[in-house]
Amino acid sequence: MAAQKQQELKSFSREEVAKHNKPGDLWIIIDAKVYNLSKFAELHPGGESVLYDEEVAGQEATETFFGLHLHEVLLRPSYSRLVIGTIKGEESVIVPDELGAPSKVPYAEPMWLSQNFHSPYYNDSHRRLQREMRAYVDETVYEVAQRCEANGKRPDVELIKDMGKRGINAMRMGPGKHLHGRTLMAGVKGEEFDYFHELVITQELVRMGARGFGDGLQGGMVIGLPPVMNFGSQKLKDEVIEPVLAGEKFICLAISEAFAGSDVMGLRTFAKKSEDGSHYIVNGTKKWITNGTFADYFTTAVKTDEGFAVLLIRRDFGGVETKQIKTSYSTTAGTAYVTFDNVKVPSEYVIGEDGMGIQIVLSNFNHERWVMCCSTIRSSRAICEVLMKWTSQRKAFGKPLNSQAVVRGKLAGIISEAEAAQNWLESVTYQMCKMSYKQQSLFLAGQVALLKSWSTRVSNDIADVSVNLAGGRGLTQSGMGKMIEMFARTSKFDAVLGGSEEILADLGIRQALRLMPENAKL
Incomplete structure (x- = not known):
């Protein structure tokens, strides 16, 4: 269909286009395509006066357009149907990457x-x-x-x-x-x-x-399902795993509490076992629970008379209430405050055994933090790509932003951090492929903790630079700066979730100190 339309387009000279430069008869050229804006001008979101500027009306407007708009704007049906022809002897040079293909922008992709x-x-x-x-x-x-x-x-x-x-x-x-x-x-x-x-x-x-x-x-699935998969009884596995993986049921991890954020040992939600041992009565609250507002299952850390346990609590057990928590990002994450009010949980819904709750919780952290590192580092790189494009097409004082040495220096700094983070991540990932789950817990907990702590500092640096280089657009939730605005507003999430930067940095060193040889002296 698109190819057929392309064949039907007329061919114009630049001189012909230049004649259409007034109200009611307005054409412009963008990337060798001729756009008829005669009727669209008064609907232009940025006002019609800018379209009648002498450097725009009837003229080559590619540079002006890409200094103000995302390329995706031209692909929208409402805009693409304004194309009436092409410029004789010229071809479009701004072509989207082939679907699925890596970006050709330097440093936009990991080196591999x-x-x-x-x-x-x-x-x-x-x-x-x-x-x-x-x-x-x-x-x-x-x-x-x-x-x-x-x-x-x-x-x-x-x-x-x-x-x-x-x-x-x-x-x-x-x-x-x-x-x-x-x-x-x-x-x-x-x-x-x-x-x-x-x-x-x-x-x-x-x-x-x-x-x-x-x-x-499914952020809740990634962190809430592993305890069931690794420690749950066959009955729990049969009930939960396939429905969750199929998207028929939803699960979340409920550990954090208002009284105990990173202090897992300080949680207060209590599960009292019945005298006949058939069930537990759970009372307490959980806070900042990802996917909690729509979860069917809550993988929940609780205190018991035996110490700590992890229970799989179903929403339909009764006594479970969830309230939406509004955070810096949208409510689509389903972040919740969860209340357990005399919830009766059958003993068969204990994950593992009563008393081994801390072991289960800690075993889950390594993978959770590694996944967050994967996300944080790739998100940071995506912003590097945005800035490489932005500083190339945005002009200030008659020259692209990247013609300024100070801007190139800023790009060099953030790209170096993104590259270093990806390489450390891949090195840790390789070790994970070669180690058993037990070996990962023993040797990589510190590495992953330090990597997460450092990678979120990297994202903070990149967020800071990106807003400065994008200016007002870096504060705007639409248009050319929308990815930067989103990243800058939410980059601190990973610095808190899964263990804050400072606590994980300390964990990394404490893990290292456990392996310090006694005979190591200066």
Whole structure:
């Protein structure tokens, strides 16, 4: 259809276009295409007067347009139908990347995806998965993400079910027996799936630039389902795992409390076991629970007479109430304040055993924090790409922003941090692929803690630079600066969630001190 329209377009000379430069008869040229704005001018969101400027009306307006608008504006039907022809002997040079293909902008992609570079970590299955996942995100997820981010509604259930059919939900849980024999995207076999495949899935998803939606899109599953998968009884596994992976049921992790944020040992929610041992009565509250407003299951850390336990609490047990918490990002994440009021929980819903709650909670942290590192680092890189484009096309004092040495210095700083973060992440990921779960807990807890603490400092640096370079657009929730505004507003989330920067930095050093040899002296 598009090709047919292209054939029907007329060809004009620049001199012909220049004659149409007044009210009621207004044409402009953008990227070798001729746009008839005669009727559109009075509807122009930026006012019609700017279109009648002598440097715009009837003239080459490509540079002016891209100094003010995103390329996606030209792709919208309301604008694309304004095209009436092309310029004789000229062709469009601003062409979107092929669907699923890596960006050609320098440093827009991790080195393994960039042209002319190599990596020992990724094979053909990783590359196939990346390409198919990117196409899926751009074609299917992006529009839903932007819509939900704007209206604050939870992610479309039909989208999550579709992700379940494609095996994406299962792949987000990482390598494991749950993938064996399962049909996965890009023909990846469940038996060959490793942490680099999961890294690809996670990093492609965050490119949509919708932070609240990102957490709403099964963020609760990623952190709430592993305890059931790793420690739950077969009955719990049978009841929960497949319905959640299919998008038919939703789960969240309920640990944080108003009285105990990072202090897990200080939580107050209490589960009193009945005299006959058949059930527990749970009372208490949880706060900042991702996906809590729409979760069917709550993987809940509680105190008991035996110490600590983790219970799987169903919303339909009765006595469970959730209230929306408004945060810096949209309500699409379903962040909740949860109240447990005399909730009767059958003993068969204890995950693992009563008394081993802290062990279960701590075992979950490594993977959770690693996933957050994957997201944080890729989000930071996406902003580097935005700034590379912005500083190239935005002119100040007659020259592109990147003609100024101070701007190039700022770009050098943030790109270096993004590259370093990705390389540390890939090094840690490789160790995860080679280690057992127990070895990861022993040797990588400190590494992951330090990586998360540092990567969120990197994102803070990049957010600061990006707003300064984008100016007012970096504070605007639409248009050219919308990704920067979103990133700057929400970059602190990962610095708090999963353990704050300072606590994780301390954890990383404490882990190192445990391995200090006694004979190590200056």
